[in-house]
Amino acid sequence: MAEPLRIALAGLGTVGAGVIRLLAANAALVRSRAGREIRIVAVSARDRVRDRGVDLSAFDWCDDMAAMASRDDVDAVVEMVGGADGPALTLAKTAIRQGKALVTANKAMIAHHGLELARAAEERGVPLKFEAAVAGGIPVIKGLREGAAANAIARVQGILNGTCNFILSTMEDTGRDFADVLAEAQALGFAEADPSFDIDGIDAGHKLAILAAIAFGARLDFAHVSCEGIGAVRAADIARARDLGFVIRLVGEADVDAGPPGAAPARLLQRVRPCLVPQAHPLAHVDGPTNAVVAEGNFSGRLLFQGAGAGDGPTASAVVADLIDIARSTMDGREAGPAFSVPVGELLAMEPAEPGDRTGRSYIRFTVADRPGVLAEITAAMRDAEVSIESLIQQGEPDAKGDVLVAMVTHEGPERCVAEALRLLDGSPSLTAPPLVMPILEA
Ligand SMILES: NC(=O)C1=CN([C@@H]2O[C@H](COP(=O)(O)OP(=O)(O)OC[C@H]3O[C@@H](n4cnc5c(N)ncnc54)[C@H](O)[C@@H]3O)[C@@H](O)[C@H]2O)C=CC1
Numbered sequence: 475m476a477e478p479l480r481i482a483l484a485g486l487g488t489v490g491a492g493v494i495r496l497l498a499a500n501a502a503l504v505r506s507r508a509g510r511e512i513r514i515v516a517v518s519a520r521d522r523v524r525d526r527g528v529d530l531s532a533f534d535w536c537d538d539m540a541a542m543a544s545r546d547d548v549d550a551v552v553e554m555v556g557g558a559d560g561p562a563l564t565l566a567k568t569a570i571r572q573g574k575a576l577v578t579a580n581k582a583m584i585a586h587h588g589l590e591l592a593r594a595a596e597e598r599g600v601p602l603k604f605e606a607a608v609a610g611g612i613p614v615i616k617g618l619r620e621g622a623a624a625n626a627i628a629r630v631q632g633i634l635n636g637t638c639n640f641i642l643s644t645m646e647d648t649g650r651d652f653a654d655v656l657a658e659a660q661a662l663g664f665a666e667a668d669p670s671f672d673i674d675g676i677d678a679g680h681k682l683a684i685l686a687a688i689a690f691g692a693r694l695d696f697a698h699v700s701c702e703g704i705g706a707v708r709a710a711d712i713a714r715a716r717d718l719g720f721v722i723r724l725v726g727e728a729d730v731d732a733g734p735p736g737a738a739p740a741r742l743l744q745r746v747r748p749c750l751v752p753q754a755h756p757l758a759h760v761d762g763p764t765n766a767v768v769a770e771g772n773f774s775g776r777l778l779f780q781g782a783g784a785g786d787g788p789t790a791s792a793v794v795a796d797l798i799d800i801a802r803s804t805m806d807g808r809e810a811g812p813a814f815s816v817p818v819g820e821l822l823a824m825e826p827a828e829p830g831d832r833t834g835r836s837y838i839r840f841t842v843a844d845r846p847g848v849l850a851e852i853t854a855a856m857r858d859a860e861v862s863i864e865s866l867i868q869q870g871e872p873d874a875k876g877d878v879l880v881a882m883v884t885h886e887g888p889e890r891c892v893a894e895a896l897r898l899l900d901g902s903p904s905l906t907a908p909p910l911v912m913p914i915l916e917a
């Protein structure tokens with residue numbers, strides 16, 4: 475049997491400890507699939523004495539992660555620390571500079587610094603892998619980069635944040651309170667160290683930017699992902715959506731359009747927002763911390779990837795799959811393949827697309843003072859902005875402040891018209907809270 479692949483593991487939280495458990499539990503299987511043993515030689519984390527329920531006695535403890543990455547007896551570094559910058563980025567750069575393969579689950583770091591790291595890895599000839607960074611245990615990076623490599627992909631859509639999906643689907647099923655369900659997601663290890671990254675749609679935005687780069691062979695561009703979270707979604711919206719035949723899900727969507735005549739060949743639109751999903755759409759039945767990605771290939775047709783998007787076991791599964799790839803590919807001296815679909819210098823630079831050009835139906839929820847003339851004011855703004863209303867629902871009694879919720883579904887039309895209607899209503903004393911707009915997905 476070939477020499478072991480010797481790894482240094484930094485970060486021993488949910489995912490890091492999961493990697494240790496998986497390598498111990500599936501040792502023989504991993505060895506046979508990798509063609510050699512994958513052996514942890516050194517570990518590093520913030521707290522040496524904390525009980526993580528895993529045995530660390532066989533590994534060297536290192537207080538300094540960057541120094542650990544430079545050890546001669548380390549072939550690959552596994553970064554499970556988190557954070558776009560700081561110690562994770564220092565570790566990643568050090569590892570690559572020292573000629574070590576790098577595996578990370580850190581979507582924030584890849585979304586912000588992925589091109590720079592991939593370029594450095596190409597120059598140094600080392601593998602850089604991040605399957606766990608997008609949709610946890612689902613092999614969607616590999617699926618799109620390798621399995622669907624022969625296709626032009628026009629659009630990817632996905633439920634990319636397990637915490638938000640757990641919150642929305644649990645609220646829908648049980649009527650439980652937002653804060654209470656978030657606390658449970660944190661206890662189960664799904665949420666980020668700072669859960670506002672989950673709730674505000676930023677974590678899903680990081681993953682969408684990586685996914686879009688892989689799917690379209692485009693330069694990773696997190697700066698142009700528009701991220702809207704689930705903080706404004708209320709139990710009343712979930713109930714109304716259900717009455718209308720929809721579920722609410724946080725969806726990340728990226729597509730390329732041809733652009734206006736004479737413009738650059740393709741423009742990229744990337745956005746994360748809560749959406750109304752019809753029952754006939756594959757994302758409507760994705761519950762709990764499950765993630766799913768739908769990709770449209772020009773020869774494969776619709777592809778659906780679904781599975782656990784968060785948690786120790788599924789995420790460790792993706793991390794160790796990357797290590798198995800590295801163990802195989804570095805054994806016979808082959809060159810490391812590109813981290814994205816093509817080498818960094820060949821990724822397409824795409825301009826951001828204009829969202830207002832897109833058409834669709836929308837759900838708009840207003841919080842209004844319960845007095846005469848309010849509905850007339852709203853419908854007048856819709857008329858002036860050329861938004862056609864399909865239905866208008868005012869349900870329930872006024873709350874303690876005298877406010878009521880009014881929900882509206884529009885006919886299909888340009889998104890810029892809805893934005894214009896809301897601009898006309900901006901500052902109106904009839905609206906007692908900002909309106910919430912959610913697109914209605916097509917099945
Ligand atoms: N938890 C999950 O389900 C998933 C997490 N990820 C990503 O995996 C990475 C790790 O996530 P978790 O294991 O959930 O985080 P965690 O918070 O449970 O563990 C982080 C580990 O890094 C160590 N650490 C953090 N900052 C440090 C510092 N400044 N110096 C030394 N050690 C430090 C901590 O001591 C801890 O051992 C993150 O990038 C996260 O976004 C990716 C997919 C799923």
Ligand SMILES: N[C@@H](CC=O)C(=O)O
Nearest residue numbers: 635636637664665666
């Ligand atoms: N916080 C993330 C963890 C996985 O990436 C999520 O909830 O999806």
Ligand code: NA
Nearest residue numbers: 605608610612
């Ligand atoms: Na994945």
